[in-house]
Amino acid sequence: MTEPRPRVWVSQPLFDDLVARLGEHFDVVAASDITQYTPEQVAHHLAQVDGALVSLNEKVGAAEIAGVPRLRAVCNLGVGYNNLDVDALSRAGIVATNTPDVLTETTADLGFALLMAAARRVTEAERWLREGHWGPWSFETMLGMDVHGSTLGILGMGRIGQGIARRGAHGFGMKVVYHNRSRLPQDVERDLGARYVGFDALLQQADHLVLMLPYSPDVHHLIDAQALAKMKPTATLVNIARGGIVDELALADALAHGRLAAAGLDVFEGEPQVRPELLALRNVVLTPHIGSASLTTRRAMVALAVDNLTAALGAGPHAGEPPSALNAEALKAAGFAVGGKKIIADKR
Ligand code: GLV
Numbered sequence: 034m035t036e037p038r039p040r041v042w043v044s045q046p047l048f049d050d051l052v053a054r055l056g057e058h059f060d061v062v063a064a065s066d067i068t069q070y071t072p073e074q075v076a077h078h079l080a081q082v083d084g085a086l087v088s089l090n091e092k093v094g095a096a097e098i099a100g101v102p103r104l105r106a107v108c109n110l111g112v113g114y115n116n117l118d119v120d121a122l123s124r125a126g127i128v129a130t131n132t133p134d135v136l137t138e139t140t141a142d143l144g145f146a147l148l149m150a151a152a153r154r155v156t157e158a159e160r161w162l163r164e165g166h167w168g169p170w171s172f173e174t175m176l177g178m179d180v181h182g183s184t185l186g187i188l189g190m191g192r193i194g195q196g197i198a199r200r201g202a203h204g205f206g207m208k209v210v211y212h213n214r215s216r217l218p219q220d221v222e223r224d225l226g227a228r229y230v231g232f233d234a235l236l237q238q239a240d241h242l243v244l245m246l247p248y249s250p251d252v253h254h255l256i257d258a259q260a261l262a263k264m265k266p267t268a269t270l271v272n273i274a275r276g277g278i279v280d281e282l283a284l285a286d287a288l289a290h291g292r293l294a295a296a297g298l299d300v301f302e303g304e305p306q307v308r309p310e311l312l313a314l315r316n317v318v319l320t321p322h323i324g325s326a327s328l329t330t331r332r333a334m335v336a337l338a339v340d341n342l343t344a345a346l347g348a349g350p351h352a353g354e355p356p357s358a359l360n361a362e363a364l365k366a367a368g369f370a371v372g373g374k375k376i377i378a379d380k381r
Contacts, residue, residue: 039083039346040103044070044091047110051335058348059084072097079104084346086110086338094118098125105367106345108338108355111325112136112193113275115248119359126366129359130341134192135333136325141196143324144273147297148185148241150318152269153177154295157315178240178267178294180205186239187211187227189246189274195225197243202226210238213246236263241271248275258283261293269295273324276302285310288317299324 043052043063055061062082069090070078076097079085084106087093093107095118106128109117114131122129150156158175161167185201187194190213201207202225209227212235216222222229230238242264246252256270257280264270270293272279281302287293289310297318301307304322311317325334340356343349345364353369 039348040081041084041086041342041346042078042082044068044075044078044085044087045110047086047335048332051332051339054339055086055342058343059346076100079107084108084342086342087116089113089116092116093122095121098122098127101125101127106130106342106355108342108345110334110338112140113247114359115275117359123360123363126363128345128355128363128367130338130345130355130357131359132334132337132341133357135337136330137192137196139327139330140193140273140324141200143299143320143326144193144197144243144245144271145200147271147273147299147318147320148243148269149180151271151295151297151316152180152241154316156318160315178269180207180241182206183240184208184210184238186235186242188232188235188242188244189213190217190227191245191247193273194243194245195221195227197245198225198227207241210235233263236260237265239268240265241269243271244274244278246274246278248277253277254280254283256280256284258286261287264293266292267294269293269297271297273299276300276304281308281311285314285317288314 038060040060040062041055043061045064045067052061052063072092075091075093079097079101083103086108087110089109089111093116098104098121104127107117107122108130110132112131112133117129119129154175154177185207187197187209190211194211198209198211202209209225210230211227212230212232216229244256255278261283284296285308288296295316299320300322307319311319325331337356340351344351344353344355347353353364358364
């Protein structure tokens, strides 16, 4: 008798041709509509399957995996994975994966686009024009802050942070300062043209500050009223990491009262809800979490997540070796040895 094929859940509609690859190995249950799930609905779906491909809207924690007898892999679409409780997944022997690298440059592009749009008041100027305010040309209309030659601050110097640094230093002649959990090797700093500084010095020196650090409860509201007060009133703040890093009410207050010039935000604490205090401001550029949203990159993310899921469930050419596993211990618990070969229990 043949074994039933493993079953997988794809939580959101994705590129059909890429999702179809899963069908070579698994029975696929794929959402046909964009869906906002309740935690109970996520738990219900996870309970029916061996593996899941989820977006960052689906939280998968201890509660969601409490009754999931078959689940062996949860593969996240995104480099950030604060929607997954990796410790809980590891304890349950469930492999977790994310999609690093493929989105680095695209996300850095968006970070720079927000920086430039905020500093040079691009969206504000466009709205003003569309609303018919443009009268006789005025020399002082929409004066912004220069990007070239200014000081670029980066908080979180991983792959995407480094992409921002390269663009700033090499493309715009910016002086780059950064702060990170650990300092980069000197040769990397030299190549990037970036100088390590303390957190307060970063806030004080940056003309434009880009946040690109992973979210964890430790950095919740790291950029609060006190931190904002250390920044130059002419500075720009850009957040392409996670909304919870910034105290949005404190930010809105600083922007409304001229204590900070402008902001560019792609991520929000309560997304998809955006605080009315931010929506009301003219000096903030708002985008709906589109950091990695180019066609090529979004396809590459789905392809990587599909490869991760296939391999984590022991199928395909890389069985047992998902390209970007977050918890090697779960792979080991699943019986995969280094090299991807399944350890077959000796039944003699
Ligand atoms: C998007 O925010 C991601 O983490 O990939």
